[in-house]
Amino acid sequence: xxxxxxxxxxxxxxxxxxxxxxxxxxxxxxxxxxxxxxxxxxxxxxxxxxxxxxxxxxxxxxxxxxxxxxxxxxxxxxxxxxxxxxxxxxxxxxxxxxxxxxxxxxxxxxxxxxxxxxxxxxxxxxxxxxxxxxxxxxxxxxxxxxxxxxxxxxxxxxxxxxxxxxxxxxxxxxxxxxxxxxxxxxxxxxxxxxxxxxxxxxxxxxxxxxxxxxxxxxxxxxxxxxxxxxxxxxxxxxxxxxxxxxxxxxxxxxxxxxxxxxxxxxxxxxxxxxxxxxxxxxxxxxxxxxxxxxxxxxxxxxxxxxxxxxxxxxxxxxxxxxxxxxxxxxxxxxxxxxxxxxxxxxxxxxxxxxxxxxxxxxxxxxxxxxxxxxxxxxxxxxxxxxxxxxx
Numbered sequence: 113x114x115x116x117x118x119x120x121x122x123x124x125x126x127x128x129x130x131x132x133x134x135x136x137x138x139x140x141x142x143x144x145x146x147x148x149x150x151x152x153x154x155x156x157x158x159x160x161x162x163x164x165x166x167x168x169x170x171x172x173x174x175x176x177x178x179x180x181x182x183x184x185x186x187x188x189x190x191x192x193x194x195x196x197x198x199x200x201x202x203x204x205x206x207x208x209x210x211x212x213x214x215x216x217x218x219x220x221x222x223x224x225x226x227x228x229x230x231x232x233x234x235x236x237x238x239x240x241x242x243x244x245x246x247x248x249x250x251x252x253x254x255x256x257x258x259x260x261x262x263x264x265x266x267x268x269x270x271x272x273x274x275x276x277x278x279x280x281x282x283x284x285x286x287x288x289x290x291x292x293x294x295x296x297x298x299x300x301x302x303x304x305x306x307x308x309x310x311x312x313x314x315x316x317x318x319x320x321x322x323x324x325x326x327x328x329x330x331x332x333x334x335x336x337x338x339x340x341x342x343x344x345x346x347x348x349x350x351x352x353x354x355x356x357x358x359x360x361x362x363x364x365x366x367x368x369x370x371x372x373x374x375x376x377x378x379x380x381x382x383x384x385x386x387x388x389x390x391x392x393x394x395x396x397x398x399x400x401x402x403x404x405x406x407x408x409x410x411x412x413x414x415x416x417x418x419x420x421x422x423x424x425x426x427x428x429x430x431x432x433x434x435x436x437x438x439x440x441x442x443x444x445x446x447x448x449x450x451x452x453x454x455x456x457x458x459x460x461x462x463x464x465x466x467x468x469x470x471x472x473x474x475x476x477x478x479x480x481x482x483x484x485x486x487x488x489x490x491x492x493x494x495x496x497x498x499x500x501x502x503x
Contacts (some may be wrong), residue, residue, distance in 0.1 A: 137394035169347030172277030195246030215318030240276035310343025397429035415452030438468035
């Protein structure tokens with residue numbers, strides 16, 4: 113399959129000489145693992161140790177959430193589906209081992225919706241296990257789903273051994289780059305689920321021995337402290353230190369960040385806030401393509417129509433240092449032809465924007481319509497005619 117460029121190159125400021133490398137805003141940190149990405153442009157604003165593998169602890173629950181949200185999206189699971197917490201799940205994950213819990217009870221009947229809230233808001237190990245067992249009958253088979261999904265979405269350095277990230281002898285490992293990929297895909301692929309579950313300030317579930325309702329705050333260290341912060345997860349292991357996968361949105365720009373290897377909860381929180389503030393204050397996003405804009409056509413093979421338009425699922429922005437005066441070039445790239453069927457919203461191309469003096473920035477483009485498989489010889493003949501006729 114050939115790599116085809118079908119979007120005409122574009123530039124700004126053609127009448128000016130193109131500058132060399134642009135001076136990037138300076139960021140200084142002692143964190144051993146840091147990565148910051150602008151989701152709208154794909155620009156990596158800062159990266160250190162991004163490919164180093166480490167144990168993610170509870171950040172693994174973001175993959176558990178992604179798998180569950182994907183099942184809901186495909187109609188294979190309902191938010192209202194009720195699972196019964198088994199005695200074995202309760203005994204293993206009731207919090208007596210020192211882990212996080214949403215205080216589920218043996219025999220308790222609880223919906224997928226509530227379990228997702230407990231999974232993300234209070235990092236419930238019991239919630240993760242209850243979802244895994246409820247969906248697949250056991251944790252091991254659910255973990256197979258997690259690893260298959262990690263491969264599918266491009267998490268090339270990651271492997272999962274548990275649904276909740278509990279220490280497992282070094283099996284569960286990720287990289288900061290893979291966590292950024294996971295967060296990016298979850299926010300793009302499941303925006304309603306992200307909005308529903310990742311920014312709940314507190315969760316009330318369970319009853320204390322004194323008969324009082326148990327209320328726990330969200331574990332996100334910058335939620336409610338940093339303007340625009342709206343989700344994802346913390347993690348902590350003795351080996352990896354205090355870690356955080358976080359996101360925030362301001363003035364239409366969304367940033368995703370990872371910090372790992374911090375020495376304390378306070379150091380993690382302070383570094384996360386400082387990194388996010390630098391990302392928003394030192395850089396700006398300039399909108400190039402409004403959301404919903406059809407950028408170009410991608411040829412379809414063995415489909416009911418010969419091509420499908422690639423469109424911007426979100427506004428495409430070019431991320432540049434504040435006050436940037438250079439131009440840019442842009443091109444759409446896709447693997448062409450693509451085989452039917454193609455589902456609307458599937459990534460079928462990418463828009464590569466290269467600001468003068470800065471690295472390329474890549475944003476996925478989505479299929480604007482469904483394309484069904486060709487229905488018999490007549491459809492194949494008609495599609496071939498359209499291609500010959502340039503239609």
